[in-house]
Amino acid sequence: xxxxxxxxxxxxxxxxxxxxxxxxxxxxxxxxxxxxxxxxxxxxxxxxxxxxxxxxxxxxxxxxxxxxxxxxxxxxxxxxxxxxxxxxxxxxxxxxxxxxxxxxxxxxxxxxxxxxxxxxxxxxxxxxxxxxxxxxxxxxxxx
Amino acid sequence: xxxxxxxxxxxxxxxxxxxxxxxxxxxxxxxxxxxxxxxxxxxxxxxxxxxxxxxxxxxxxxxxxxxxxxxxxxxxxxxxxxxxxxxxxxxxxxxxxxxxxxxxxxxxxxxxxxxx
Numbered sequence: 001x002x003x004x005x006x007x008x009x010x011x012x013x014x015x016x017x018x019x020x021x022x023x024x025x026x027x028x029x030x031x032x033x034x035x036x037x038x039x040x041x042x043x044x045x046x047x048x049x050x051x052x053x054x055x056x057x058x059x060x061x062x063x064x065x066x067x068x069x070x071x072x073x074x075x076x077x078x079x080x081x082x083x084x085x086x087x088x089x090x091x092x093x094x095x096x097x098x099x100x101x102x103x104x105x106x107x108x109x110x111x112x113x114x115x116x117x118x119x120x121x122x123x124x125x126x127x128x129x130x131x132x133x134x135x136x137x138x139x140x141x142x143x
Numbered sequence: 144x145x146x147x148x149x150x151x152x153x154x155x156x157x158x159x160x161x162x163x164x165x166x167x168x169x170x171x172x173x174x175x176x177x178x179x180x181x182x183x184x185x186x187x188x189x190x191x192x193x194x195x196x197x198x199x200x201x202x203x204x205x206x207x208x209x210x211x212x213x214x215x216x217x218x219x220x221x222x223x224x225x226x227x228x229x230x231x232x233x234x235x236x237x238x239x240x241x242x243x244x245x246x247x248x249x250x251x252x253x254x255x256x257x258x259x
Contacts, residue, residue: 018166025165025195043195043226050197054166113198113234120233 008035008075014053016060016067016088021053024071035075041142044121045073045080048140051114052084052093060088060134079141082122085133092127093118093136144168145192146175154184155253161192164200164227172203180207184216185256187249190223196230208239217241219252 012027014020025046032042053069061067067087074081093115119125122138129135144162151157156179162168179186186207208218218240223231231237243249 018170021166022163025163040226046195047197047230050165050195054197054199057166113201113236117198117230117234 009072011070011072013068013070016053016056016069016086018057020069021050021057024053024069025050028071028073031073032080035077035080037075037080038078038142041078041080041140044142045082045140048118048122048138049082049084051118052086052136055091055093055114056086056088056134060086060091062089063087076139079139081137081139084136087133090129091134092129094125094127144171146171148175148179149189151179151183154257155187156183156185157187157189157253159189159192163195164193165195165197166199168195169197169199169203172200176203176207177210180210180216180218183211184214185219185253186211186216187219187221187253189221190227191221193223193227196223196227198234201231201234201236205236205239208236212239216256217252219243219249221246221249 010031012024014024028046028049029042032045049071056067056069070085072083096115122140125136125138127134127136144160144164144167147159149157149159158175158179160172164172176186188204204218204220211218220240220242222244223242228237228242231242241252243252
């Protein structure tokens with residue numbers, strides 16, 4: 001894992017693997033505690049990050065040696081800004097939201113909840129595809 | 144995620160979960176939950192010790208709820224914390240399972256599915 005720190009912003013790179021998704025959750029939890037971000041905000045940020053990372057792992061893999069997920073957290077009290085860059089297949093969670101909502105509305109289905117949680121917990125969601133990477137930027141603020 | 148089957152001797156089962164119900168936690172509960180939801184009248188999941196819930200974990204809860212529901216049974220969640228409850232409500236699945244807040248509520252919920 002690589003690490004860079006610049007004031008109230010930190011970046012960390014992870015592999016798109018179940019083990020590293022656990023590591024990224026511990027990292028976000030620890031950083032949130034260190035920065036004094038409200039527990040509820042950190043929890044929601046962890047949910048959003050877990051959903052995007054799981055999506056890369058389950059549906060977006062492109063590299064036989066494993067994809068990479070690079071997360072940047074910026075402390076913008078009372079909110080936290082999150083940037084997630086990944087080397088997986090192109091996937092825009094902004095335009096996919098309507099489809100996810102429709103699937104989630106079918107209450108008998110098991111899937112379709114991840115994007116619904118992302119859109120409920122995050123705001124100012126912005127997506128771009130740049131140099132074969134998905135780059136997702138959003139903010140999380142406790143309700 | 145720690146999964147302990149506390150009681151599965153009767154028509155209902157009680158399972159105690161502790162830790163994160165994330166991608167790894169979902170793997171841990173998949174088999175025991177599928178087995179119990181396919182064979183019991185009702186399953187009580189003690190969620191008191193669950194500290195995190197992601198959609199991959201919800202997927203298994205909904206699947207268990209559906210399996211039990213098809214046979215007239217019910218999935219009962221005991222005491223998920225405030226933030227885990229928020230995830231259940233926000234994702235729209237809280238209506239598919241019963242959430243109880245005390246042992247007495249849990250006992251009452253299970254009694255309906257354990258005749259005799």
